[in-house]
Amino acid sequence: MPVSFTLNGKPTSLDVDPEMPLLWALRENTGLTGTKFGCGAGLCGACTVHVDGEPTRACITPVGTIDGQQVTTIEGVDGPAAAAVRTAWRQLDVVQCGYCQSGQIMAATALLRQVPRPDDAGIDAAMSGNICRCATYVRIRAAIHRAARILEG
Amino acid sequence: MDGSREIPPTPTRRAFLQSSAAGFAGLVLGFTWTGKGRLGVNAAQAAADGRFAPNAFVRIAGDNTVTVVIKHLEMGQGIDTGLATILAEELDADWAQIRSETAPADAAVYNNLNWGPVQGTGGSSSIANSYPQLRQAGAAARALLVSAAAETWGVEPATITVKQGVIAHAASGRSARFGELAAKAATLPIPAELPLKEPRSFTLIGTRLPRLDSAAKTDGTARFALDIMPPGTLVALIRRPDRFHATLKSVEAGAARAIAGVVDVVTVPAGVAVLAKGFWAAKQGRDALAVEWDEAAAEKRGSAELLTAYQALAATPGLPARREGDVAAALAGAAKRITASYQFPYLAHAPMEPLNCVVVLTPDGCDIWAGDQFQTMDQANAAATAGLKPEQVRIHTVYAGGSFGRRANAASDYIVEAVSIAKAVGANGTPIKLIWTREDDIKGGRYRPMYYHTLEGGLDGDGNPVAWRHRIIGQSIIAGTPFAKGFIKEGIDHTSVEGAANLPYAIPNLAVELHTTEVGVPVLWWRSVGGTHNAYATEAFLDELGEAGGQDPLALRRRLLAGHSRHQGVLDLAAAKSDWGSALSAGRGRGIAVHEDFHTFVAQVAEVTVAPSGKVRVDRIVCAVDCGRAINPDVIKAQIEGGIGYGLAALLYGRVTLAEGRVEQSNFHDYQVLRIDEMPKIEVHIVPSDAAPTGVGELGVPALGPAVANAVYAASGKRIRVLPFEETGNA
Numbered sequence: 001m002p003v004s005f006t007l008n009g010k011p012t013s014l015d016v017d018p019e020m021p022l023l024w025a026l027r028e029n030t031g032l033t034g035t036k037f038g039c040g041a042g043l044c045g046a047c048t049v050h051v052d053g054e055p056t057r058a059c060i061t062p063v064g065t066i067d068g069q070q071v072t073t074i075e076g077v078d079g080p081a082a083a084a085v086r087t088a089w090r091q092l093d094v095v096q097c098g099y100c101q102s103g104q105i106m107a108a109t110a111l112l113r114q115v116p117r118p119d120d121a122g123i124d125a126a127m128s129g130n131i132c133r134c135a136t137y138v139r140i141r142a143a144i145h146r147a148a149r150i151l152e153g
Numbered sequence: 154m155d156g157s158r159e160i161p162p163t164p165t166r167r168a169f170l171q172s173s174a175a176g177f178a179g180l181v182l183g184f185t186w187t188g189k190g191r192l193g194v195n196a197a198q199a200a201a202d203g204r205f206a207p208n209a210f211v212r213i214a215g216d217n218t219v220t221v222v223i224k225h226l227e228m229g230q231g232i233d234t235g236l237a238t239i240l241a242e243e244l245d246a247d248w249a250q251i252r253s254e255t256a257p258a259d260a261a262v263y264n265n266l267n268w269g270p271v272q273g274t275g276g277s278s279s280i281a282n283s284y285p286q287l288r289q290a291g292a293a294a295r296a297l298l299v300s301a302a303a304e305t306w307g308v309e310p311a312t313i314t315v316k317q318g319v320i321a322h323a324a325s326g327r328s329a330r331f332g333e334l335a336a337k338a339a340t341l342p343i344p345a346e347l348p349l350k351e352p353r354s355f356t357l358i359g360t361r362l363p364r365l366d367s368a369a370k371t372d373g374t375a376r377f378a379l380d381i382m383p384p385g386t387l388v389a390l391i392r393r394p395d396r397f398h399a400t401l402k403s404v405e406a407g408a409a410r411a412i413a414g415v416v417d418v419v420t421v422p423a424g425v426a427v428l429a430k431g432f433w434a435a436k437q438g439r440d441a442l443a444v445e446w447d448e449a450a451a452e453k454r455g456s457a458e459l460l461t462a463y464q465a466l467a468a469t470p471g472l473p474a475r476r477e478g479d480v481a482a483a484l485a486g487a488a489k490r491i492t493a494s495y496q497f498p499y500l501a502h503a504p505m506e507p508l509n510c511v512v513v514l515t516p517d518g519c520d521i522w523a524g525d526q527f528q529t530m531d532q533a534n535a536a537a538t539a540g541l542k543p544e545q546v547r548i549h550t551v552y553a554g555g556s557f558g559r560r561a562n563a564a565s566d567y568i569v570e571a572v573s574i575a576k577a578v579g580a581n582g583t584p585i586k587l588i589w590t591r592e593d594d595i596k597g598g599r600y601r602p603m604y605y606h607t608l609e610g611g612l613d614g615d616g617n618p619v620a621w622r623h624r625i626i627g628q629s630i631i632a633g634t635p636f637a638k639g640f641i642k643e644g645i646d647h648t649s650v651e652g653a654a655n656l657p658y659a660i661p662n663l664a665v666e667l668h669t670t671e672v673g674v675p676v677l678w679w680r681s682v683g684g685t686h687n688a689y690a691t692e693a694f695l696d697e698l699g700e701a702g703g704q705d706p707l708a709l710r711r712r713l714l715a716g717h718s719r720h721q722g723v724l725d726l727a728a729a730k731s732d733w734g735s736a737l738s739a740g741r742g743r744g745i746a747v748h749e750d751f752h753t754f755v756a757q758v759a760e761v762t763v764a765p766s767g768k769v770r771v772d773r774i775v776c777a778v779d780c781g782r783a784i785n786p787d788v789i790k791a792q793i794e795g796g797i798g799y800g801l802a803a804l805l806y807g808r809v810t811l812a813e814g815r816v817e818q819s820n821f822h823d824y825q826v827l828r829i830d831e832m833p834k835i836e837v838h839i840v841p842s843d844a845a846p847t848g849v850g851e852l853g854v855p856a857l858g859p860a861v862a863n864a865v866y867a868a869s870g871k872r873i874r875v876l877p878f879e880e881t882g883n884a
Binding site for chain 1 (some may be wrong): 372413592788797820827
């Protein structure tokens with residue numbers, strides 16, 4: 001029984017083991033490789049996608065559970081918050097190795113959609129599930145503040 | 154298996170093939186500046202398709218793009234941007250026209266000039282070794298473009314200027330962009346003399362330039378090895394023994410083979426590999442294996458037993474790494490003596506992208522896609538495993554999702570594993586993608602070694618240090634590798650004692666001794682190598698010694714560093730920017746440390762708050778860095794920020810422990826790393842310098858630990874001598 005959901009705005013149907021984590025279904029069955037594997041246990045946030053707008057750990061989400069839902073990945077995330085986050089990330093050159101940054105951007109975009117002007121504590125709370133081993137955290141904080149200002153116009 | 158040998162071109166592979174078509178072999182020869190005869194051949198080849206490739210490091214296309222070929226691995230340190238900056242500076246290119254492309258594995262052309270005929274990235278050497286080379290490469294391309302303009306316009310080359318990608322002749326009002334002259338330039342000989350710019354006229358070096366990789370790393374298009382998936386790829390996971398050096402006794406694979414998607418199960422030297430049509434099936438298959446191991450040769454000691462053995466060794470003299478004066482007599486005659494011991498655990502590198510690579514092996518060639526840090530070594534090891542010649546192994550280097558040293562190892566562990574699997578299934582051209590899980594990574598060894606240090610110091614009646622004895626106990630990273638001959642002298646592994654044997658302080662009686670231990674736990678360099686433990690032991694102990702002598706930590710360091718102007722320069726800058734000596738509220742403290750490695754000098758001042766519970770919070774780090782001429786100041790700052798965060802993770806939480814030889818940690822819940830809520834405020838100040846540029850990738854790490862430890866003492870009166878802080882309830 002295929003799993004049907006909306007992926008980056010397009011109807012998608014996958015005939016895979018419903019227990020397969022969404023992460024691997026995205027990467028290996030749809031070819032969207034921007035979502036990364038970091039821990040496989042929901043501990044690092046590298047696999048963060050949006051499911052019905054909520055930041056979700058794709059590595060521990062069985063693909064069968066997202067039937068009928070809206071899935072957005074780094075390749076498809078758009079709108080004012082996502083654009084502001086990307087702009088700020090580039091202006092401040094946040095990235096180093098870049099491997100965790102899809103997840104960071106997905107988490108930051110979700111944060112700004114809910115809290116347009118987060119303070120440092122709010123950023124820490126929303127982003128502490130996303131590990132960056134390059135420790136780009138100083139710039140992630142700064143970039144979220146900058147994205148908030150961009151959104152204010 | 155479809156046995157397909159036709160892999161659809163990934164960007165990396167396509168780039169490689171294009172480069173080959175342009176005649177890389179000829180260009181290799183062409184990189185001799187005065188070799189005009191050879192250059193003629195190159196030029197003809199390059200001109201045939203309208204592109205201009207005067208040497209192996211730069212290519213200019215008719216569309217005006219300048220592609221800089223990057224010989225080092227981009228693993229986050231910003232080296233694509235850094236190397237391109239150097240070349241673009243001498244070329245007088247506009248930054249917007251610069252692209253980067255990863256070099257193929259070819260040690261004859263793309264070797265690390267600090268390492269001899271070896272291609273690889275490490276030791277914070279990329280900028281340092283490439284600076285003269287890429288300046289020349291850029292200047293050569295510029296000279297040819299100028300020659301082409303001069304011939305085309307019938308004017309003297311000396312009357313032509315180049316600025317921001319525009320070649321101009323002021324008197325005639327003519328101008329052209331690089332692309333317009335590329336085809337013509339490709340037909341001309343490189344002038345024998347290639348004058349380089351005066352640094353005062355640099356327009357790119359020393360400025361803030363946007364990173365070349367920011368766009369691709371913020372929209373999901375950046376390609377890591379994990380993203381390389383040619384059609385027909387089989388994902389492989391390996392079950393490895395849970396004790397190091399155990400070997401396979403037997404395997405029952407029936408249940409694994411029965412899982413949908415599992416294609417094969419093969420035994421390889423590393424263990425038992427399950428091959429499947431995707432990760433999920435391979436993982437389930439691996440979980441279903443029933444394996445028995447022969448543990449006769451396995452390491453069965455635990456961390457506590459190792460520590461006891463190390464402590465016993467610390468009571469006896471080790472091999473001398475440095476000896477000055479008469480330490481025994483000076484200690485015996487000292488007005489005051491203090492001793493302290495420091496413990497450092499094994500550390501995993503835990504890069505965000507777990508080890509992985511893709512291998513396509515046939516009887517007459519091997520293609521490898523990897524975030525490859527050590528191409529020449531990996532070519533040799535892959536070739537030996539496959540039964541090929543090194544030149545039959547083509548490595549396609551892609552972005553690495555971090556490394557911190559892990560991807561460069563003399564055994565090429567993950568590469569060899571993948572090649573051995575490809576061989577075991579018949580070298581039939583099936584793409585094999587080996588993936589390590591995070592558990593494989595944390596449990597898989599090649600750690601920063603566990604170390605135990607004892608220090609003993611003596612002060613004269615005025616509180617001045619007069620004796621220093623330092624014993625270091627731990628495994629050698631280099632022993633048993635091809636580098637032993639170069640790095641181990643008279644029993645001393647340089648990497649075990651770096652940062653200790655070269656202690657810069659003027660202490661008249663000084664001995665540094667080493668006990669190298671034999672333990673069956675694989676070890677490896679880890680961001681800043683010897684500095685990870687030696688900086689902590691020496692800089693924390695110097696504070697203890699200073700305190701015993703009633704000396705201010707900064708004043709003592711300055712005095713003992715007389716004549717070491719670059720050490721003093723970073724100390725003074727960090728002290729000034731941090732308001733060293735100003736008052737802090739109760740429960741807060743400030744500490745300082747200085748360290749030199751890879752010819753770069755760093756001082757850090759840490760400000761911490763210690764809660765009544767003992768929990769340490771690092772509030773602020775002020776860092777001064779002297780790395781010679783700063784190529785990309787913003788990238789330098791980013792590297793120092795990141796190094797501080799990486800070092801702080803290890804300081805607070807980093808620990809791999811063994812129980813009866815088995816690693817006790819497995820993933821980020823029990824091998825904790827730093828998260829954003831514990832990242833301090835960081836200020837990085839770069840010392841202006843005209844000295845040759847040196848590296849910074851590893852230099853954020855060493856001074857961080859002792860600066861924080863010294864700050865904790867200032868705040869709370871507690872000396873922390875066992876890492877990580879979590880061990881003593883201080884994290």
